[in-house]
Amino acid sequence: MLFFTQCFGAVLDLIHLRFQHYQAKRVFSSAGQLVCVVNPTLNSKHGSSRCASSRDSTPPATQHHCQEVVYDAKLTSCSCPLYSCKWEGHLEVVISHLTQTHTINILQGAEIVFLATDMNLPAPVDWIIAHSCLGHHFLLVLRKQEKYQGSPQFFATMMLIGTPAQADNFNYKLELNRNRRRLTWESTPRSVLDCVDSGITDGDCLVLNASVAQLFSDNGNLAIGIAITTNTLCSLETKI
């Protein structure tokens, strides 16, 4: 009897997921685009003090010309980008940590749709996906945070599992689209060596207040179109 109840539960979950896929596809009508349903990663504690401490010589994030600061991925220290996780390790093992400890799947492709579910959960909460394209791993982090009580904000930022100089070789675009409204943010990814918090403080991310998030969300789900491209300017400079 228990077995049949569990089977029925699994079928219901599948129908729910299928419905969420359908909703996301309805928002982003371009055929063949990968839709990724992302459930929230609940946080219990503020982790803003977890930034890597071994990077005092890192150029500031607002300085965006192509640089050639040399980092050794086996030696450079890095922290988990999730708000609640205290993990610290070397750059080359961040992706293993995310996939093994947080069971994050790695998607393939430079253009995907990120469908964050349960937007109405109380802050702080993170949504995260990893995707692999253009020879690198990228992370999209969406964070709901309350700077002022009763006024949650959403911050979406793209991070490269790599150094700031490598991040400078790419551009990314995040797009919200609903009811004849479109909000687009285009920028250069930040390195995972930077804190997510520093991007939020600098305003260097897509920021949505509660009303804007509500306007673009559909039944508590927020679909964000993502596209990553190579920054031709930096690639040319590197070749020269």
Added chain:
Amino acid sequence: MLFFTQCFGAVLDLIHLRFQHYQAKRVFSSAGQLVCVVNPTLNSKHGSSRCASSRDSTPPATQHHCQEVVYDAKLTSCSCPLYSCKWEGHLEVVISHLTQTHTINILQGAEIVFLATDMNLPAPVDWIIAHSCLGHHFLLVLRKQEKYQGSPQFFATMMLIGTPAQADNFNYKLELNRNRRRLTWESTPRSVLDCVDSGITDGDCLVLNASVAQLFSDNGNLAIGIAITTNTLCSLETKI
């Protein structure tokens, strides 16, 4: 002596304006685009209760299909979109009120650059321009407002001097562009019969928190590229 001092002051002002024009042109490189330097309109009092009261039958702003609600511009009541102004009058005389009382110039062209100066002034403060294109008058209102003390936000919205059904025939785009970051908001203008406040509450405008505004501003000035187009979908429906 006083005359020469005043002349010198005027020359300095001209040099300052010329420098602001140069800065805006540097940001928006498309040749021949009109740059409009917009000084703030200081406000002394909250005017959120000034919404037109004779419009209970107006469809909500989130309902965006082409409608044919009939308004008589000589009878429909409307309030000044400026935060500090208590004026109320009929729809057909709003533009006269703005040009005569607030000395707002009417610019020509569907694509212009709005250069808001003195972004660091304390809230509340409005910047406004009127422009004429596609057979109508439009207003761009940029409002700096503090919902939470010490946390000012900027809200930019486009309004049509016309009815909600007329506003539905157009789309507009606002674009901020600086240091390899671009933020774009595309939407349908709201009717000037709606309150600016209602657009802010609904999240139906470009919202910038202080950090994002700082990221895109240059020496206290914020350049916003504006483009207005006809909504072909509604035009087609009207023709059919």
